Amino acid sequence: xxxxxxxxxxxxxxSALWLLVPKPVEQAAVERGLDIEVLATNLDTPWALDFLPxxxxxxxxxxxxxxxxxxxxxxxxxxxxxxxxSESGLLGIAIDPEFTVxxxxxxxxxxxxxxxxxxxxxxxxxxxxxxxxxNIPSAQFHDGGRIRFGPDGKLYVTTGDATxxxxxxxxxxxxxxxxxxxNDGTIPEDNPFGNYxxxxxxxxxxxxxxxxxxxxxxxxxxxxxxxxxxxxxKGGNYGWPDECGEQPAGSVSPIRCYSxxxxxxxxxxxxxxxxxxxxxxxxxxxxxxLSDDGRAIINEEVxxxxxxxxREAIVHEGYLYITTNNKDGRGIPAPGDDKxxxxxxxxx
Numbered sequence: 001x002x003x004x005x006x007x008x009x010x011x012x013x014x015s016a017l018w019l020l021v022p023k024p025v026e027q028a029a030v031e032r033g034l035d036i037e038v039l040a041t042n043l044d045t046p047w048a049l050d051f052l053p054x055x056x057x058x059x060x061x062x063x064x065x066x067x068x069x070x071x072x073x074x075x076x077x078x079x080x081x082x083x084x085x086s087e088s089g090l091l092g093i094a095i096d097p098e099f100t101v102x103x104x105x106x107x108x109x110x111x112x113x114x115x116x117x118x119x120x121x122x123x124x125x126x127x128x129x130x131x132x133x134x135n136i137p138s139a140q141f142h143d144g145g146r147i148r149f150g151p152d153g154k155l156y157v158t159t160g161d162a163t164x165x166x167x168x169x170x171x172x173x174x175x176x177x178x179x180x181x182x183n184d185g186t187i188p189e190d191n192p193f194g195n196y197x198x199x200x201x202x203x204x205x206x207x208x209x210x211x212x213x214x215x216x217x218x219x220x221x222x223x224x225x226x227x228x229x230x231x232x233x234k235g236g237n238y239g240w241p242d243e244c245g246e247q248p249a250g251s252v253s254p255i256r257c258y259s260x261x262x263x264x265x266x267x268x269x270x271x272x273x274x275x276x277x278x279x280x281x282x283x284x285x286x287x288x289x290l291s292d293d294g295r296a297i298i299n300e301e302v303x304x305x306x307x308x309x310x311r312e313a314i315v316h317e318g319y320l321y322i323t324t325n326n327k328d329g330r331g332i333p334a335p336g337d338d339k340x341x342x343x344x345x346x347x348x
Contacts, residue, residue, distance in 0.1 A: 022283075022308035022326060022334040025341060032304055036343045039321075040074050041336040046323040048146065048267070049340065050095045051316045058105065058122070059340065062089035062328065066107065066126055069340065078126030083110045086329060088138055091145030096183060097153060104183070106132070106155060108147050114138045117147065117157055119183070132185030133196065137162035137175040142204040142221075146267070151214040154188055155181050157196075158218065160204035165241035168201050176202045176240060178218060178232060192235030201238040201251060205230075207268035207313070209275065211294055219265035219277055220254075227263045228254035229277065229288070231295060256288070256297055267313035269320060271345045276303070278310040278322055281330070285310055285322060287345075304343070308334065320345045 029036035039057075040046075049059035056070040058077070066078035082089045088110035096104035096119075105122045108115060115136035120126040132155075142160030150156050161168045161176035168176025171193045180191055180198035187196055207219030216232040226243045230252065239247030244257035258265075263282035268275060275288040284305040289298050304310075304322075311325040319342050326337040 021332050022324070022337070023306040024334070025307055025339065028304060028306040029343075031306065034304060034343050036304075036341055038336075038339050038341055039072070040069055040340040041338075043074075043323075043327075043338040043340065045089075045325050045328045046312065046338055046340060047090065047325075048092045048312055049314060049321060049323065050093050052095060052122075053100050055317070057321075057340075058093060058095065059323070060090045060093045060107065062091070064090045064109070066090070066093070066105075077122065077124070078120065080107065080109055080126075081111070083112055083138075085110075086140040088115075088140065088143050091143065092147035092157075094147045094149055094155065097149055106147055106183075108145050108157060110138050110143060115143055115145070115159065117155075117181075117185075119185075130185075132181065133157075133174075133179070135174075137164065137167065137173070139163045144202075144205055146206050146208050148208040149183075150180075150216065151210055153183070155183055156198065156208055156216070157181070158202070158205040158208060161202070161240065165203070168203065168240045169237070171195070171197050171200050176200065178202065178205060178208075198234060199232050199236045199238060201236075201240050203240040206266040207277070209268045209270050211270050211273070211275075211290075213294070215294055217268060217270075217275060219268045221264055222258070225259050225262050227258040227265050229256040229265065229268075229275070230254045255290075255295060256300075258282075266311045267322070269313045269315045271315045271320060274345065276313050276315075276320055276345065278313040280309045280311060280325065280328075283308055283310065285313065303345075307339075307341075308332065308337070315345070319343065 045062035064082040092108040117133040139162040144158035144160040146158040157179040167173040179196040204221040220228040239251035264280035267278040277286045308326040309331040312323040326333040
């Protein structure tokens with residue numbers, strides 16, 4: 001009986017592991033009826049991407065590489081010395097809205113003493129680093145890392161609690177926050193607390209996106225399950241270290257709490273009133289349809305799954321771009337991983 005039990009447990013474990021092995025992208029596309037194109041392969045944890053005015057793509061890989069994808073070829077334009085341990089390393093990237101004038105590119109990365117936001121000049125290669133904000137608390141886990149320019153021209157930055165949950169409620173700490181700064185690193189005069197903090201009470205936010213009305217949304221990793229999608233209000237308290245559904249009075253509740261499974265949402269993007277959410281542990285791309293006021297979810301569906309962990313989601317000129325992260329230490333790499341993939345959001 002004992003041997004039979006061991007055999008059954010082993011078969012179940014092997015079956016569960018097999019389900020985690022990513023499918024070929026082409027197979028996943030056919031199953032979901034999607035028009036998908038793989039743009040780059042054999043990458044190492046591509047974390048974030050953005051687009052230059054000429055349409056070429058610039059992207060980060062967590063070990064420290066910044067590369068340009070242009071005309072189907074990848075060219076490394078910078079190597080940044082980072083501290084890559086588990087979730088830390090080279091993370092977010094954003095192109096200055098005035099790039100054609102100033103050639104500025106912004107990155108978020110982990111170094112020996114913390115997380116940092118820097119800007120570089122990109123003229124064939126990254127050069128002339130200028131540190132905008134340094135020594136953001138870092139740890140092996142919960143480093144945040146998404147940076148995006150908002151419709152107001154300000155740079156928004158997500159930071160994790162760096163495994164110190166109480167820091168999220170301290171508005172004098174940079175940990176567990178969404179930060180907002182001018183592109184020269186100074187503090188905007190209309191920030192709610194007179195410092196970089198725009199919202200607080202976050203655990204590990206990893207996605208930022210604005211809808212057509214300029215309202216900001218964020219995705220956030222909760223503890224086991226209890227991941228969140230939030231509408232971000234200036235000065236808002238999002239409750240951590242209390243979990244979604246248990247936030248104290250005065251805090252902002254999420255519009256979606258994934259209490260039924262662990263999605264581990266990362267990049268998010270808006271397209272035609274749909275919010276597209278990349279899931280890491282959930283290994284899927286979800287499409288959320290929102291109410292007219294953007295405060296309630298009226299439909300939610302899996303748009304793509306089976307290709308493993310998905311990190312980034314960004315819309316550019318009618319296409320949705322995503323990245324796989326099966327080499328981030330928590331996935332099972334498939335041949336050609338990791339990848340940058342392009343699809344038509346309306347095709348599924």
